[in-house]
Amino acid sequence: MNETEPSAPSIETPIVDRSERGGNVGLVIALALALVAAAAVFAVLDRAAAEPFVLGLLGLLAVIGVFSLFAIAIGLVRLSSRNDGQVQLAKRFLDTMTDGVCVTDGDGRIVYANATYGRLIRAESAVDVRTVERVFSGDPDTADVIFRLAQASREGRRATEELRVAHPLGRIDGPARWYRIRVRPLNGLFQPLNVWQVADITRDRDEQENSFQALQRAVNFLDHAPAGFLSANALGRVVYMNATLTDWLGYDLAEFEAGAMQLKEIVVGDGVALLDGIRGASGEVKTGIVDLDMVKRNGQILPVRIIHRVPVGSDGAVGDSRTLVLNRSPGEDVSESLRAAEVRFTRFFNNTPAAIASIDKDGRIGRNNAPFMRLFGATIRPDPSAPRGRLTDVVAERDRKAISEAIVSAVNGQGTLSGIDVSLAGEGERSARVYVSPVEEGAGDGEVAIVYALETTEQRALEAQFAQGQKMQAVGQLAGGVAHDFNNVLTAIIGFSDLLLNNHRPTDPSFQDIMNIKQNANRAAGLVRQLLAFSRRQTLRPQVLVLSDVLAELTNLLSRLLGEKVQLKVNNGRDVWPVMADLNQLEQVIINLAVNARDAMTKAGKLEIRTSNVMEADCAASYPFKGMPAADYVHIEVEDNGSGMTPEIMEKIFDPFFSTKEVGKGTGLGLSTVYGIIKQTGGYIYPVSEVGVGTTFHIFLPRHEAPAEAVPKKNVEATPIADLTGNASILLVEDEEAVRAFAARALVSRGYTVHEASTGAEALEVMADVGGKIDLVVSDVVMPEMDGPTLLRELRKTQPDLKIIFVSGYAEDAFKKNLPENEQFNFLPKPFSLKQLATTVKETLAE
Numbered sequence: 001m002n003e004t005e006p007s008a009p010s011i012e013t014p015i016v017d018r019s020e021r022g023g024n025v026g027l028v029i030a031l032a033l034a035l036v037a038a039a040a041v042f043a044v045l046d047r048a049a050a051e052p053f054v055l056g057l058l059g060l061l062a063v064i065g066v067f068s069l070f071a072i073a074i075g076l077v078r079l080s081s082r083n084d085g086q087v088q089l090a091k092r093f094l095d096t097m098t099d100g101v102c103v104t105d106g107d108g109r110i111v112y113a114n115a116t117y118g119r120l121i122r123a124e125s126a127v128d129v130r131t132v133e134r135v136f137s138g139d140p141d142t143a144d145v146i147f148r149l150a151q152a153s154r155e156g157r158r159a160t161e162e163l164r165v166a167h168p169l170g171r172i173d174g175p176a177r178w179y180r181i182r183v184r185p186l187n188g189l190f191q192p193l194n195v196w197q198v199a200d201i202t203r204d205r206d207e208q209e210n211s212f213q214a215l216q217r218a219v220n221f222l223d224h225a226p227a228g229f230l231s232a233n234a235l236g237r238v239v240y241m242n243a244t245l246t247d248w249l250g251y252d253l254a255e256f257e258a259g260a261m262q263l264k265e266i267v268v269g270d271g272v273a274l275l276d277g278i279r280g281a282s283g284e285v286k287t288g289i290v291d292l293d294m295v296k297r298n299g300q301i302l303p304v305r306i307i308h309r310v311p312v313g314s315d316g317a318v319g320d321s322r323t324l325v326l327n328r329s330p331g332e333d334v335s336e337s338l339r340a341a342e343v344r345f346t347r348f349f350n351n352t353p354a355a356i357a358s359i360d361k362d363g364r365i366g367r368n369n370a371p372f373m374r375l376f377g378a379t380i381r382p383d384p385s386a387p388r389g390r391l392t393d394v395v396a397e398r399d400r401k402a403i404s405e406a407i408v409s410a411v412n413g414q415g416t417l418s419g420i421d422v423s424l425a426g427e428g429e430r431s432a433r434v435y436v437s438p439v440e441e442g443a444g445d446g447e448v449a450i451v452y453a454l455e456t457t458e459q460r461a462l463e464a465q466f467a468q469g470q471k472m473q474a475v476g477q478l479a480g481g482v483a484h485d486f487n488n489v490l491t492a493i494i495g496f497s498d499l500l501l502n503n504h505r506p507t508d509p510s511f512q513d514i515m516n517i518k519q520n521a522n523r524a525a526g527l528v529r530q531l532l533a534f535s536r537r538q539t540l541r542p543q544v545l546v547l548s549d550v551l552a553e554l555t556n557l558l559s560r561l562l563g564e565k566v567q568l569k570v571n572n573g574r575d576v577w578p579v580m581a582d583l584n585q586l587e588q589v590i591i592n593l594a595v596n597a598r599d600a601m602t603k604a605g606k607l608e609i610r611t612s613n614v615m616e617a618d619c620a621a622s623y624p625f626k627g628m629p630a631a632d633y634v635h636i637e638v639e640d641n642g643s644g645m646t647p648e649i650m651e652k653i654f655d656p657f658f659s660t661k662e663v664g665k666g667t668g669l670g671l672s673t674v675y676g677i678i679k680q681t682g683g684y685i686y687p688v689s690e691v692g693v694g695t696t697f698h699i700f701l702p703r704h705e706a707p708a709e710a711v712p713k714k715n716v717e718a719t720p721i722a723d724l725t726g727n728a729s730i731l732l733v734e735d736e737e738a739v740r741a742f743a744a745r746a747l748v749s750r751g752y753t754v755h756e757a758s759t760g761a762e763a764l765e766v767m768a769d770v771g772g773k774i775d776l777v778v779s780d781v782v783m784p785e786m787d788g789p790t791l792l793r794e795l796r797k798t799q800p801d802l803k804i805i806f807v808s809g810y811a812e813d814a815f816k817k818n819l820p821e822n823e824q825f826n827f828l829p830k831p832f833s834l835k836q837l838a839t840t841v842k843e844t845l846a847e
Helices: 024-044 047-074 084-095 115-121 140-154 202-223 243-249 271-276 336-351 370-380 397-411 457-502 509-534 547-562 583-599 616-622 670-681 737-749 760-769 788-798 834-846
Strands: 100-105 110-113 159-165 177-187 192-200 228-232 237-241 285-295 301-311 322-327 355-359 365-368 420-423 431-438 449-455 542-545 566-572 579-582 605-614 633-640 684-690 694-702 729-733 753-757 776-780 803-808 826-829
Touching (some): 140 159, 336 370, 397 420, 397 431, 397 449, 431 457, 457 509, 542 583, 579 583, 579 694, 583 694, 605 616, 670 684, 729 737, 760 776, 776 834, 803 834, 826 834
Parallel strands (some): 566 605, 729 753, 776 803
Antiparallel strands (some): 228 237, 301 322, 605 633, 684 694
16 A cells, blocks of 8 residues: 555645634723723813713723623633743644644534644645544444544543544545544643544554565465474473474364473473483573484374474573474485485384493493483583583492493403493482493494493382392291291190199299299290281281270370380371271380380480371372372371481391390390281381481371271270180090190080090091081191181081181181181180180180
8 A cells, every 4th residue: 555645735834723813902902092081081070970970981891891701711812921932832843743633622613723634634724624523424434433532532531543444534535544543631721622633554554564464474484384393492391383293293283272282292202301402501502403203193103303402591591492393204305215214213212211322432422312311311411511421420439430341341342231230320229231332443423332221220129129028928937837836835835824723822832833934925925926917927806996095095004114214295186087907916016116216215205106197199299108009098107306227227127036226135026016017907117217316107007988887996895704614515626736635624624525636537527426416616727637617618518507716826817718708707816825715615605
């Protein structure tokens, strides 16, 4: 729209100026002469004759005064002032403005219009000048805009609008024009005024349109270029992608949203690590070329060559990347065979799980693949301005000698592919197996060897865990077997001690000796229970427990165990969930940890026990312990401010027979027992310790989801049975002769008829001999030829309602799985006393 508009009438001075009126000076002179003549007449007349003339003159002057005020108000008369020069200066300024200016009063009448305004509306003379509203009134397309401006002028507001008219103002033909109209209030001397400004902005609009079209052409060229282009910010989010790349990747450009897609979503494997490695120092713009694979929206692979540039500011701030993407798919490259070979090699190189890099004779790392940057990137070049690091920099200090020797061998062409197990430098316990393979001299860029590395961190952890598990399993099996046989011995010792005590009065000199034998046998039984707890074969009697009640009942005992030098504090959380656990075993856990804490405090100290709930959502964030799945737990913390433990001791504290105490002061089974009880209960235990600060044991027990009507059980002792005698017929099956002899004598002494059998097969024969007239079977679980569960299945074939009691040194769960589902039986753990045997028999017969 460069057409030149026809010239308007030449108007160099204001075409409308109604702010002044002529004749003001003459009027003032006439009034002055009239007053002088009247004064001369009154001087020659007497007072009486002059009075009517004086009154008439005063009335005339009053009329003239009112008329003058009215004339001044409406502008017919202008009072001269010192501001006339300023007013003339303002008018000259307005006359030279490039915008058309039209000043109107409150009634919409034109007070002033400059020459530019007249040229814009093509006014030939002052008579042709119209207000802005009237100028645009003939164009219905501008009615809304003019109405808003007029409304703003009436309300005394500022307003600006831009409008387009089909033809220039004052013409019926010609190209369309754009106008900008402004209106603003102006406080006049006697009434408010409105200033209208009209400017022709057609040329500005044309320039904007041309710039926009040029920009659109540039964007169109970029979008449809034969190469892809993208830009990613420092956080790895894609902020721009051209149409070519979106088409290659199968995305819709209209759906692309800046920052919504991450670079790792469209780059395969560790390719992002390679791109991150292309970063210069502060104030540097570095460009790198990388061959890698991108992933399409449908999951297919797109081989590409990326030219990646990342600007870095002088303050170290990383800017948005400029990344050019070249398609290397089949048919996209003129040298197809070479392209295919390069793509194949690049894919193998970057997508292999092994970290690969080249090194020179000084051990400096050269070209490398994506896994190498992921594994060692932070170590080999933590500072972008530093030179590329050496291979020895990525391993721990103790392994650098072995790596240096391997590099020397490679330089001499004597390297082998035997792996070197090393620990990696930096934080954390990471490890890798490194292979150094020599290359031919002069193969390229001073490379003397190729390094291959496989991370073995998880493998080492699994190996250590497996070795520890095997060791614990072997010791557990040994402990369980020893405990089972030892329980038989202890059962006989305790049982015969009870028989002797029944025949001796307390005043008998032998009574105290027999009591000592029984007490020491009970101590031995406690040690056996610890062995079974460690091997997780103990008998648990789980019940629903509220930990606040358990700790409340245990507080007095703990206070006595800790003594006066240790301050005990118990802090129970609010609304702690119930747990399912064996009350006695859980108390044993707390007691063992408390005693260990006491022994770790050489002086006065403090022991605090805390309980709280841990939600499943907070598990990983608040307690990042290995091996504990996310779930709802009840958390028990046992914290002391004792001497603490070193990391070496921490690795062994749960091992059986490991103790830091003096010889004779501990069995080394305390913490291993605690570990076994917690694991058998389904929980987890983790120690955290610092030398000189103290130790905290974190115990996590699974939350028990009880039915709404269920009420947690409390530690209530059952009412003992007073009469333990009976007259039933009992079949006693036990392969250990001493145990069988004691049990038979104990039951006979209580009035029962006892039939003995040493094996399961013998028990079936006894059952046949008595014709099945047996009220109760008391059987061991582990026996030669036929074990207890097999005996029960045979007996059920002829006597489905027969009552049975199993006795064993192992846990009930160890053999329960070998029994039919819903099988009814009672269980008596070894070692047992005479009273425990008689009570269990009485209760079973009464059921």
